[in-house]
Amino acid sequence: MAMxxxxxxxxxxxxxxxxxAQVAGLAGIARIIVADHRRQDTVAGLxxxxxxxxxxRFALAGLSMGGYIAFEILxxxxxxxxxxxxxxxxARPDAPEQSENRRRLVAVAERKGVAVAxxxxxxxxxxxxxxxxxxxxxxxxxxxxxxxxxxxxRQQSAIMNRPDSRxxxxxxxxxxxxxxxxxxxxxxxxxxxxxxxxxxxxxxAVVAGSGHLSTLxxxxxxxxxxxxxxxx
Numbered sequence: 001m002a003m004x005x006x007x008x009x010x011x012x013x014x015x016x017x018x019x020x021a022q023v024a025g026l027a028g029i030a031r032i033i034v035a036d037h038r039r040q041d042t043v044a045g046l047x048x049x050x051x052x053x054x055x056x057r058f059a060l061a062g063l064s065m066g067g068y069i070a071f072e073i074l075x076x077x078x079x080x081x082x083x084x085x086x087x088x089x090x091a092r093p094d095a096p097e098q099s100e101n102r103r104r105l106v107a108v109a110e111r112k113g114v115a116v117a118x119x120x121x122x123x124x125x126x127x128x129x130x131x132x133x134x135x136x137x138x139x140x141x142x143x144x145x146x147x148x149x150x151x152x153x154r155q156q157s158a159i160m161n162r163p164d165s166r167x168x169x170x171x172x173x174x175x176x177x178x179x180x181x182x183x184x185x186x187x188x189x190x191x192x193x194x195x196x197x198x199x200x201x202x203x204x205a206v207v208a209g210s211g212h213l214s215t216l217x218x219x220x221x222x223x224x225x226x227x228x229x230x231x232x
Contacts, residue, residue, distance in 0.1 A: 004082070004230055005058040006030040007050065009037055009066030011088070011213075012155050013118055013144040018063065021219035022226055029230055030059070037069060038151035043162045047072035051080070059230060061085035061177075063215060064187065065155060071165035074172065085177040085229055087222075088212045090187045091165040091195050102156040109149045117152070118144035127183035127211035136216060169198030176202040177229040181210030181217065203229075 006026065010018040016034035023032050035050045046069050060081045062070035067089025074081055094102070109117040118141050123131040130136055147155070176199045180192035189206055196204040205225045210217040 004030045005055040006032045006230065007035060007054050007058050007060050008032060009035045009050065009060075009062035009069050010143075011064030011066055012159065013114070013121070013140070013147050013152060014063070014213075015143045015146050017139065017143050017146075018213070018215055022215055022223050025219075025223035026227060026230065029227065031055075033058075035066075035069075037065065038147055038154060041154040041157040043069050043072040043158050044076075046158060047076050051077050054080070056080060057082050059083045059085075061087060061226065062089060063087040064089050064212060065159055068159060068162045068165070071168050072162075074168060078171070081174055083175040083177075083229065083232075084172060085179060085226060086192075086195055087179045088181060088184050088187050088192075088214050089195075090191045091169055091198070092191065093162060093164040094160050099160045102160055106153045106156050109152050114144050114147065114149045114152050115141055124185050125212045126217060127181065127209055128185075129183075129209075130211065130217060136213075139216060140213070166194075166198065169195060170200075172199045172202075175229065175232055177205060177225065178202050179205045179207065179214065179222065179225055181207045181212060181214045183209060183211045184214075186212045 008019045037046050040046045057080055060070050067086045105117045122137050178192050178196040180189050196202045207214050207218050207221050215222050
């Protein structure tokens with residue numbers, strides 16, 4: 001099988017390290033670009049910047065915030081996306097209480113540093129049984145520090161103001177994987193089911209025992225799912 005071009009988009013406060021295991025595991029079947037999503041404060045701006053750097057045609061996978069940007073890429077350039085993976089994400093817009101909490105976290109980061117906000121967020125990002133896992137927590141905090149306060153503020157602004165993507169689901173016609181951790185507290189399995197129902201012919205994969213950061217929590221399982229999606 002010919003090598004595929006694959007664009008990966010990380011989640012909030014995450015860098016290319018979010019996909020380290022997948023980049024290594026898929027190296028034999030895909031040429032991979034991990035997008036930088038720290039430099040614009042709208043999903044439209046982020047999508048346009050990623051499209052500028054992307055190959056003419058590519059497979060696209062986004063986790064959490066990366067999924068929000070993936071929906072915008074589909075709106076801007078649907079013909080360039082060969083296949084789609086939506087991971088631990090949602091097609092819904094931000095709820096008012098979510099936006100309020102985002103503004104609060106940005107204020108915490110601006111006053112006390114991004115690591116303080118990241119530490120507060122961590123327990124909700126992983127399966128409850130992993131809330132005290134030091135290696136996992138350290139990996140997330142390192143990514144948060146690399147993102148920085150200004151990058152975090154831009155990302156939160158983009159997330160808060162993202163459009164409702166539920167109407168986009170019905171027009172997606174490329175092979176699509178919807179993946180979610182069974183213990184995802186932020187975009188739980190019912191949200192993934194909603195997306196899978198809305199995308200004709202999509203496949204739903206529920207990763208047992210994983211929370212929102214599925215690529216880090218169950219890397220081998222996620223890599224296998226992405227490999228099957230790319231080769232399908």
